[in-house]
Amino acid sequence: MLIHANIYGEYRYPGQAMLPVNDLGLIRGLGVFDYLRTYNRKPFRMDDYLERLRSSADALLLPLPNDTEIKFVVKELIRRSDYPGDIGIRLLITGGTTPDGISVTKPSFIVTAEKLFLPPADVFLNGIKLITFEFLRELPQVKTTNYLTAIRNVKLKEQQNAYELLYHKNGNILETSRNNFFIFKENKLITPKNNILFGITRKVVLELAAGKYEIEEREIKTEEINDCTEAFITGTTKKIIPVVQVNDFIIGDGKPGANTVKIMRHFDDYVKGW
Amino acid sequence: MLIHANIYGEYRYPGQAMLPVNDLGLIRGLGVFDYLRTYNRKPFRMDDYLERLRSSADALLLPLPNDTEIKFVVKELIRRSDYPGDIGIRLLITGGTTPDGISVTKPSFIVTAEKLFLPPADVFLNGIKLITFEFLRELPQVKTTNYLTAIRNVKLKEQQNAYELLYHKNGNILETSRNNFFIFKENKLITPKNNILFGITRKVVLELAAGKYEIEEREIKTEEINDCTEAFITGTTKKIIPVVQVNDFIIGDGKPGANTVKIMRHFDDYVKGW
Numbered sequence: 161m162l163i164h165a166n167i168y169g170e171y172r173y174p175g176q177a178m179l180p181v182n183d184l185g186l187i188r189g190l191g192v193f194d195y196l197r198t199y200n201r202k203p204f205r206m207d208d209y210l211e212r213l214r215s216s217a218d219a220l221l222l223p224l225p226n227d228t229e230i231k232f233v234v235k236e237l238i239r240r241s242d243y244p245g246d247i248g249i250r251l252l253i254t255g256g257t258t259p260d261g262i263s264v265t266k267p268s269f270i271v272t273a274e275k276l277f278l279p280p281a282d283v284f285l286n287g288i289k290l291i292t293f294e295f296l297r298e299l300p301q302v303k304t305t306n307y308l309t310a311i312r313n314v315k316l317k318e319q320q321n322a323y324e325l326l327y328h329k330n331g332n333i334l335e336t337s338r339n340n341f342f343i344f345k346e347n348k349l350i351t352p353k354n355n356i357l358f359g360i361t362r363k364v365v366l367e368l369a370a371g372k373y374e375i376e377e378r379e380i381k382t383e384e385i386n387d388c389t390e391a392f393i394t395g396t397t398k399k400i401i402p403v404v405q406v407n408d409f410i411i412g413d414g415k416p417g418a419n420t421v422k423i424m425r426h427f428d429d430y431v432k433g434w
Numbered sequence: 435m436l437i438h439a440n441i442y443g444e445y446r447y448p449g450q451a452m453l454p455v456n457d458l459g460l461i462r463g464l465g466v467f468d469y470l471r472t473y474n475r476k477p478f479r480m481d482d483y484l485e486r487l488r489s490s491a492d493a494l495l496l497p498l499p500n501d502t503e504i505k506f507v508v509k510e511l512i513r514r515s516d517y518p519g520d521i522g523i524r525l526l527i528t529g530g531t532t533p534d535g536i537s538v539t540k541p542s543f544i545v546t547a548e549k550l551f552l553p554p555a556d557v558f559l560n561g562i563k564l565i566t567f568e569f570l571r572e573l574p575q576v577k578t579t580n581y582l583t584a585i586r587n588v589k590l591k592e593q594q595n596a597y598e599l600l601y602h603k604n605g606n607i608l609e610t611s612r613n614n615f616f617i618f619k620e621n622k623l624i625t626p627k628n629n630i631l632f633g634i635t636r637k638v639v640l641e642l643a644a645g646k647y648e649i650e651e652r653e654i655k656t657e658e659i660n661d662c663t664e665a666f667i668t669g670t671t672k673k674i675i676p677v678v679q680v681n682d683f684i685i686g687d688g689k690p691g692a693n694t695v696k697i698m699r700h701f702d703d704y705v706k707g708w
Contacts (some may be wrong), residue, residue, distance in 0.1 A: 177455045177456075178453060179460065180451060180452055180550075181439055181451045181453055181526070186453065186457070186459050186460050186526070187524070187526065187579055188585060189579045189580040189582060190581065212690060216473070217569070219586075220582070250535075261551065262581070268560065270455050272455060272456065296581075306582065307462040308462075308573065309572065310462075311494070311529070312494055329575045365460070
């Protein structure tokens with residue numbers, strides 16, 4: 161559900177938040193975005209999200225308003241939202257309308273406030289299954305709007321009773337279609353560092369784990385899944401979800417690992433005080 | 435310039451042809467399209483374009499209206515267009531608005547009539563330069579809306595004074611970012627047949643060349659560029675454009691080849707009588 165939307169600084173209500181059908185975001189897939197959320201109705205780690213959005217926009221040569229303007233709009237949308245709980249804020253920049261079907265002239269910048277779609281409670285308690293899938297995103301460090309591989313494999317996930325696809329390429333584990341991936345080998349926390357999108361929840365987890373665990377950011381070989389003692393994924397709406405199975409391999413005793421549960425608690429404490 | 439647009443069977447004028455900002459075509463790049471044109475104000479080879487659109491839509495599980503309905507809308511848009519010359523018709527199907535940011539519920543189908551942006555006359559007379567670029571599209575046989583690689587390399591083309599990028603992967607020449615590619619080796623006409631979008635102009639050229647030239651549809655190794663005597667690209671708006679240079683290699687005497695010019699004439703005769 162769309163709560164409010166802001167286009168070119170003008171506030172609009174659902175059904176009025178529209179873009180022209182010849183926007184390059186629509187006809188040529190030229191768009192980058194970011195997605196942050198509130199805790200206690202305050203935007204979470206907004207500076208980190210804006211830094212990543214700017215980096216994505218730069219990669220596609222799309223100009224953004226300055227941070228002060230964006231922050232003002234985000235806070236104003238939260239203030240105007242009549243939804244009582246926490247919300248998600250989508251910041252989308254596209255190539256804008258085009259005279260000839262390909263040239264960028266005036267990019268469109270859109271901010272929308274949306275109801276958060278949270279995972280069901282049982283996934284946090286019982287953990288999830290992932291299935292590996294060979295795929296490297298076209299621009300892995302850029303949060304583009306291209307989710308074709310994720311969407312067209314929804315049936316594959318359902319058939320295999322999996323919660324997410326775990327992408328890998330050239331023998332290395334990368335990320336899921338919308339989340340970062342971590343493993344524990346006993347008390348060593350390991351997460352990929354190349355050819356992935358750098359998640360903000362990933363960053364927070366690394367901050368919270370510093371000093372408590374040995375940390376390695378490095379390539380994870382696909383075979384290493386078979387030696388890990390715990391695993392989890394991280395994301396803005398999903399926070400931290402334990403992984404208890406990858407393909408046919410059961411991780412640990414098939415229940416969320418003890419270190420993972422500790423990190424989930426640290427994270428919950430961190431956002432409670434936000 | 436957008437002339438008319440049709441959304442859900444309702445005719446709209448420029449500025450009123452809009453889609454909601456939470457359409458999956460915009461926020462998740464979930465869209466396929468096709469683009470046909472008129473000659474003598476009649477749609478050219480519409481059955482071929484509709485067949486390809488249906489094949490693209492099927493690949494992403496997006497349902498389309500039936501051909502009779504689509505043809506009615508296309509003809510009605512041409513009739514209503516007050517632009518005197520030939521026009522382009524874009525048929526776009528997207529995932530539609532989404533309640534949760536990822537699930538497809540009701541796809542959007544949009545037909546727009548646009549002014550044709552034709553290449554400058556000198557490219558037909560003098561030919562163009564291509565530069566090779568290593569890239570394989572994510573779903574090469576599907577006409578998705580993802581043109582990120584094409585758009586973000588516009589500067590590279592300008593710097594190298596090239597008209598288009600010629601994609602290649604694993605040692606094989608594929609296609610340009612929006613067109614099919616052909617070479618002649620003397621009187622043998624050769625064009626790639628794997629990992630490409632099957633162009634309608636490509637198909638017409640193969641029909642027109644049948645019986646006049648020996649034809650090979652097969653993999654073209656990148657090295658083969660250095661033995662070709664002629665080359666050209668094909669596309670809906672570009673028709674047939676001679677290629678006289680690939681990277682630093684000058685093809686033939688650096689002018690459009692004799693066989694290419696003949697095929698261009700056959701094509702012009704064919705569309706004149708359309």
